[in-house]
């Protein structure tokens with residue numbers, strides 16, 4: 001979900017006219033955004049990056065992962081969660097998700113071994129992981145928690161924002177996220193030491209530009225520094241975020257309330273870990289069988305979680321093939337320190353997750369839906385469910401249009417009622 005209007009165009013134009021496109025200017029856009037976003041999340045530091053993938057890598061480097069370490073990641077996430085682990089030289093260990101389609105705390109507990117160093121809860125589709133359980137397990141076993149909040153921009157768990165609960169968090173601002181600068185990302189943490197290490201991972205030369213002596217031992221890293229164009233756009237996007245999220249929450253609530261009557265048909269909501277605080281980007285239903293889920297989406301063409309083509313471990317080719325780096329000598333799967341790690345995968349290793357994911361249908365919300373469009377979604381869910389549960393023939397199911405995103409509605413200077421700048 002993204003909304004972009006004239007304010008972003010003007011903010012970017014201002015930066016271009018100023019000629020100051022490089023960050024580290026006094027009162028620059030990146031610096032301003034980092035301060036504002038840290039305050040928004042309730043953490044002491046955020047650091048901008050070129051992408052969510054880079055933010056994840058920097059977060060993992062910051063906590064000190066490396067060869068010999070195993071990192072627990074969920075069976076359902078974008079491949080970057082796994083590849084970011086590999087960039088540190090550590091090995092991703094894939095564990096099941098539960099019916100919330102986020103990492104299953106009991107699977108985490110069962111998967112902890114002598115090499116385990118960290119857990120990566122991924123707030124998939126903006127829905128919260130069971131953070132109380134994960135933090136408790138991590139504390140008991142002395143593990144680091146890296147929140148992958150790339151899909152959870154603006155959402156939270158029991159009143160705390162995603163990215164502020166674990167040791168460190170990572171966000172994506174790519175084109176599909178709740179805030180966007182085309183591409184982009186950020187690391188968040190309240191641990192000063194981790195923040196310094198993350199900044200070094202993002203820009204190993206930042207000491208030179210900022211004149212800051214960060215008091216950490218510097219190390220070499222790739223460059224993942226953001227530009228002022230990104231910072232400028234994100235400063236506007238941040239003004240829109242809460243309005244968008246509350247509009248999506250309102251739509252989700254309306255859909256959830258209205259489709260509660262389909263419970264007796266057998267249509268059940270997926271269990272959610274923090275339904276009042278997540279991004280509300282989707283209303284998810286867990287059908288009794290994969291076949292019923294397929295029948296549902298044939299009528300109302302929404303997505304089955306297990307069929308997106310890229311968000312399930314069975315689709316992460318490089319990982320499954322053990323190609324963890326471009327050069328074989330740098331491949332963590334070949335590294336002698338990883339000899340004692342669990343390094344092999346099989347397509348059926350998380351069969352329970354595949355079953356859940358292939359039964360989960362996700363109906364997207366949108367902040368700009370009119371009442372009539374939300375009513376059309378509710379109608380479509382009902383007819384799709386009736387077909388899925390064999391109460392209606394597919395030919396008799398008539399779906400209604402649910403509208404197309406109109407970014408102009410959100411121009412903050414215009415008549416938009418969402419995301420007004422404060």
Ligand SMILES: Cc1ncc(COP(=O)(O)O)c(C=O)c1O
Nearest residue numbers: 051052053078080150151172174
């Ligand atoms: C869960 C998750 N992690 C990481 C990423 C990587 O973010 P980016 O595409 O900005 O590199 C994404 C992107 O879609 C994601 O969904």
